[in-house]
Amino acid sequence: xxxxxxxxxxxxxxxxxxxxxxxxxxxxxxxxxxxxxxxxxxxxxxxxxxxxxxxxxxxxxxxxxxxxxxxxxxxxxxxxxxxxxxxxxxxxxxxxxxxxxxxxxxxxxxxxxxxxxxxxxxxxxxxxxxxxxxxxxxxxxxxxxxxxxxxxxxxxxxxxxxxxxxxxxxxxxxxxxxxxxxxxxxxxxxxxxxxxxxxxxxxxxxxxxxxxxxxxxxxxxxxxxxxxxxxxxxxxxxxxxxxxxxxxxxxxxxxxxxxxxxxxxxxxxxxxxxxxxxxxxxxxxxxxxxx
Numbered sequence: 118x119x120x121x122x123x124x125x126x127x128x129x130x131x132x133x134x135x136x137x138x139x140x141x142x143x144x145x146x147x148x149x150x151x152x153x154x155x156x157x158x159x160x161x162x163x164x165x166x167x168x169x170x171x172x173x174x175x176x177x178x179x180x181x182x183x184x185x186x187x188x189x190x191x192x193x194x195x196x197x198x199x200x201x202x203x204x205x206x207x208x209x210x211x212x213x214x215x216x217x218x219x220x221x222x223x224x225x226x227x228x229x230x231x232x233x234x235x236x237x238x239x240x241x242x243x244x245x246x247x248x249x250x251x252x253x254x255x256x257x258x259x260x261x262x263x264x265x266x267x268x269x270x271x272x273x274x275x276x277x278x279x280x281x282x283x284x285x286x287x288x289x290x291x292x293x294x295x296x297x298x299x300x301x302x303x304x305x306x307x308x309x310x311x312x313x314x315x316x317x318x319x320x321x322x323x324x325x326x327x328x329x330x331x332x333x334x335x336x337x338x339x340x341x342x343x344x345x346x347x348x349x350x351x352x353x354x355x356x357x358x359x360x361x362x363x364x365x366x367x368x369x370x371x372x373x374x375x376x377x378x379x380x381x382x383x384x385x386x387x388x389x390x391x392x393x394x395x396x397x398x399x400x401x402x403x404x405x406x407x408x
Contacts, residue, residue, distance in 0.1 A: 139401040146397020152390030160206040167200035172355045180373055189379045192365065198376065201357035202383050208358045209387065212273050212342040213335040219277030221331055224284025229315050229323075231285070232292030243289065246282040254279045258341050262350040272351045276338045287330055291323035325402040332398055336391035343384055359384050 140146050159166060175195035183190045189198035231242040249257065258279040265271035295301065296319065304314045343360030345351040352358035354365070359380045366376030 136401045140397050143397040143400065145393045146401070149390040149393025149395075149397065152386065153394055156206055156210060156387060156390070159203060160210050163203045163207055167197075167203040169197040169200040171201045171204040171357045172196065173200075180369070182373075183375055190373070190375045192362075192376055193369065196355075198362075198379055201362060202359070202379055205357040205359045205362065205380070205383065206387075208269070208352055208356065209339050209342065209384075212269070212276060213338040216273045216276035216280065216338040216342070217331050217334045219273065220280035220284050220334065221327060223277070224281040224286075225288045225320065225323075225327065227281070228285040228288030228290075229292055229320060232289040233296055233311065233315055233319065239289075242285070246285045249279075249282045250286075254337075255341060255344060258345060259348070259350060262345050267350055267353050269352055269356075272342055272345060275345065275350075276341050279341065280334055280338065283334070284327065284330065287326050288320075288323055291326055292319055295319060295322050329395055329399045329402060332391060332395035336388040336395070339384065339387055339391075 140150070173196060175191070178187070178191050178195040179193055181187055181191040181195070187197050187199065189202065191197055192201075227242050227246070231239045252260075258275045261275035261278055262271060265274060301314060301318055304318050309317075342351055343358070343363070346358045346360035347364040349364070352361050354361065362380040363377050363384075366373070366380065370377050
C-alpha cells in the first residue's frame, strides 16, 4: 500500500506531462494556450499596460481616429479605447471564469448526486435540468439577469445558472460509467461515506470531460456576458466591458467604425483562443490516445 501511495505523485505528474506532450502536437491548441495566457497577463497587469485610465475623459479629443496617441482611437467622451479594451479584459475574463466556476460547482454537485444515487432523486434532478435545457441558454440568462438587475455580480450569477445543466449532464454521465467500478466498491467495503466516495474517488475521475467543457464554457460565458451587456443587462457604464463598448459604438458605426471593430476583435480573439485550447484539450485527454 505504501509503495502505491508513493507512486501516485509521480504517476500524476507523468500523466500531466503526457497530456501536455499530446497538447503540444496541435499548433492551434498551443496558439490558443499562448493567447489565453497573454489575455490573463493583460488583465492582471492592466494598470501598467493601459496608457490612460478607463474613465479618463478628454472631450477635446472625442472621436479621434486611431493614432500614435490613441492606438484604437477615442469614443464620444474622448476616452482611450485601447485602455478601455485592456481594462475590459479583466471584466470579461472575470465573468467567464467565475460564471463557469459557479456552473461547475452547482452542475457537478447535482450531476454527481444524481448519477451516484439514481432512482427517484436522479429522475427529479434530471427532469429539472431538462426543463432548463429546453430554454435557450441566452434567453435563460436574459430572464435571470432581468430579474436580478444589472451589475457584475448578477451577471456572473445569470451566466453561471444558465450553464449549470450542461455540466450536470456531463458529470452524471461520467458518474454512471464509473460508480460500479472496483475502486468504488472497495471504498464502500472499507466503510467510506457516500460524500467521501463522491469527492475523493468519483469526481477526480470525471475531471477530463469537465476540464474540456469548462475551457469551452469560458468562451460561451464571455460571449453571453457580452450579449447581456450589449442589451443593457450586464455591466453598467463607465466600467468597460467589451459587449457594452459594442453597444455604445453602434450609434456611430457609420462614421466611426473603429469604435465597434476593436471591441469586436477582442471578443472574437478571446473566444477563438479558448475554442482552440478546448479542442486541443479534448484531443489530449481522449482515452483512445493514451497509448
